[in-house]
Amino acid sequence: MCQPCYTPIMNKKMISEEEMQVWHMWKSSYKNIFGRVVKDMSEQTGLSEGDFGILDRLDLYGKGKLRQQEIADSMDWTKSRLSHHLTRMEKRGLVLREPLLTERGVEVIITSAGKSALDDARPVVSMAIREHFLDFLTEQDIESITNLAKKTKEKSSSACKSPPS
Amino acid sequence: MCQPCYTPIMNKKMISEEEMQVWHMWKSSYKNIFGRVVKDMSEQTGLSEGDFGILDRLDLYGKGKLRQQEIADSMDWTKSRLSHHLTRMEKRGLVLREPLLTERGVEVIITSAGKSALDDARPVVSMAIREHFLDFLTEQDIESITNLAKKTKEKSSSACKSPPS
DNA sequence: ATAACATGGTTGACACATCAACCACAAGGT
DNA sequence: ACCTTGTGGTTGATGTGTCAACCATGTTAT
Structure with missing residues (x-):
């Protein structure tokens, strides 16, 4: 009569009520704060977070133009997601797409x-x-955020993303 | 020649590079961690976060059945969102909907x-x-999470949600 | 009784995200 | 030459969220 075993070796015990509370608090803080920021932006400027990220990169990194793949990489988006999103942005007149002449690929302008x-x-x-965010943070909070970010950063499958070169 | 004025009275200055970094770190930590948890769940059990939340409430709070509005309230979802989601869950055989006989409303089973x-x-x-989450946290981190959650909790438009009765 | 409003829920349109399949064009290897 | 493989991008299907409009049924005020 043993439980289904999802973890390889031993049974780590289920998490406690208090631990679950921490998880819920963390989630709802994020959703509240992030939701407020996005709401302000979209109500006052009509841009979504994705729109802003793309336009921001075009402006800062590319002086107005970038190849799709560069955008996708820097935003950690799939090419599919970006393609769909650009289609909508193009329809709204925020960007243009032009095929590159010298090489393969598409330039977003x-x-x-x-x-x-x-x-x-x-x-x-x-x-x-x-x-909605910074004003609530103490120095200690910023430290926590920084540490957690370091500890949970990608580390994609224990391999390195860009070749050691 | 003044800038567009988005904040009522004074010009608070734009946030700094470092402040923006904190924002980005916070966002990406959340997205990484939350994404991993959801991925584990959906790959190993076929449930989304929403599915789990709904089933969990039905099981714990309602012994298997709850009215839609109760679910919506406790999850902080709109009735529309819930209705759409239940339609999909019903199609997958996870829940049933039955109109209440004694009063208005629908019971989810x-x-x-x-x-x-x-x-x-x-x-x-x-x-x-x-x-993906708890193992990374120090006591200090938990304190920060708790505090931030308190400070950013709803406080819906400075009014109280339920009438003073 | 009737009008006005609130409650509980559905629906359709659209934005957003993911997945898998596809197309076009490059190399490289045989 | 031909076949694989990788890269850059598109597309369609489906799941997920939001918004506004709608419908039915209660409640309250006049």
């Missing part, structure tokens, strides 16, 4: 409408992050 | 398939949360 939406959004995002 | 999916999922979820 920010339009003037895209650029001005981005310029409008920057201060809004900035304020929202301060108001 | 967990099926045996739903119950066994839930029982299978509990230990998986438990282990995943431990492995």
